[in-house]
Amino acid sequence: MNLLINGDYVNIPSHIQSVESLLNHFKLDQQIVVVELNGTILEKDKQNQYLTDGDKLELVHFVGGG
Amino acid sequence: MLRIGPYEFTSRLLLGTGKYPDFDTQKEAVKVSETEILTFSVRRMNIFKPDQPDFLEKLNVEKYHLLPNTAGAKTAEEAVRTAKLAKASGLCDMIKVEVIGDEKTLLPDPIETLKASEELLKEGFIVLPYTSDDVMLAQRLEEMGCHAIMPGASPIGSGQGIINPLYLSLIMEKANVPVIVDAGIGGPRDAASAMELGADGVLLNTAVSGADNPVKMAKAMKLAIEAGRLGYEAGRIPRKRYATASSPTEGMSIG
Numbered sequence: 001m002n003l004l005i006n007g008d009y010v011n012i013p014s015h016i017q018s019v020e021s022l023l024n025h026f027k028l029d030q031q032i033v034v035v036e037l038n039g040t041i042l043e044k045d046k047q048n049q050y051l052t053d054g055d056k057l058e059l060v061h062f063v064g065g066g
Numbered sequence: 067m068l069r070i071g072p073y074e075f076t077s078r079l080l081l082g083t084g085k086y087p088d089f090d091t092q093k094e095a096v097k098v099s100e101t102e103i104l105t106f107s108v109r110r111m112n113i114f115k116p117d118q119p120d121f122l123e124k125l126n127v128e129k130y131h132l133l134p135n136t137a138g139a140k141t142a143e144e145a146v147r148t149a150k151l152a153k154a155s156g157l158c159d160m161i162k163v164e165v166i167g168d169e170k171t172l173l174p175d176p177i178e179t180l181k182a183s184e185e186l187l188k189e190g191f192i193v194l195p196y197t198s199d200d201v202m203l204a205q206r207l208e209e210m211g212c213h214a215i216m217p218g219a220s221p222i223g224s225g226q227g228i229i230n231p232l233y234l235s236l237i238m239e240k241a242n243v244p245v246i247v248d249a250g251i252g253g254p255r256d257a258a259s260a261m262e263l264g265a266d267g268v269l270l271n272t273a274v275s276g277a278d279n280p281v282k283m284a285k286a287m288k289l290a291i292e293a294g295r296l297g298y299e300a301g302r303i304p305r306k307r308y309a310t311a312s313s314p315t316e317g318m319s320i321g
Contacts, residue, residue, distance in 0.1 A: 006110040026113045034154045041154045062122050065107025066082025066271030
């Protein structure tokens with residue numbers, strides 16, 4: 001399936017079907033990461049949400065800043 | 067004691083986390099500064115590099131109150147979105163509203179800042195807007211319900227110090243919420259001077275992270291802010307044009 005992640009199209013193996021498994025796939029599950037799916041911010045307990053082809057995701061985190 | 071919304075802080079220094087030469091220096095600078103509030107930015111992750119150091123984790127964030135900013139936003143809408151992303155981390159409910167209107171000066175856009183602050187207050191955030199030193203704007207932000215007002219001393223990262231002490235002091239005089247001087251601090255004297263004017267706190271980043279020795283500068287800023295605050299509480303003497311002798315003028319054995 002093709003997903004638009006942080007502005008880039010990424011082809012994802014077919015066994016990845018949820019946001020949670022996507023984060024595992026990219027080894028981001030232990031990090032502080034906030035997910036926005038098709039313009040809606042996902043609360044932590046909603047990360048089992050299913051993905052469909054063409055979904056638009058934003059994965060953000062905190063970086064240094066003033 | 068610095069009170070922002072429901073929170074109380076002993077330290078009056080709010081420290082930024084950007085642009086340190088390396089992580090160890092940053093960690094030590096944060097420690098010696100004795101700050102309780104750290105600012106951060108929200109950015110896209112590089113999903114193909116999951117092993118990037120997560121310095122939030124290394125800094126032991128439970129010890130600090132996190133103040134994410136909305137830097138990068140040019141409109142109220144962008145700032146609100148960034149604030150919501152930050153809050154969804156579950157790590158913070160304070161937000162530094164920063165809506166930049168001009169790339170060269172990085173001066174805040176007052177109208178978008180006002181709009182974003184209004185929206186975020188409705189959403190239940192603890193709102194600390196970074197503003198210009200406009201006295202009426204500060205008043206309007208306070209009336210709206212902002213939990214602190216953060217006027218700039220001079221442009222971000224410029225190190226020019228306080229360029230408009232009069233307007234800053236007018237803001238401080240009127241405000242019933244904390245006034246935190248944010249941006250433009252160059253050296254300890256600027257921080258001390260902001261506190262002497264009556265600021266409730268100082269937010270700085272580059273002045274420490276860009277110093278030749280960030281750890282020493284972090285300590286210097288801590289002491290400057292404490293000294294400035296004590297001086298403010300003590301009440302300085304008025305300025306006089308001519309000298310007044312400190313020693314008695316009576317009983318001199320000469321002449």
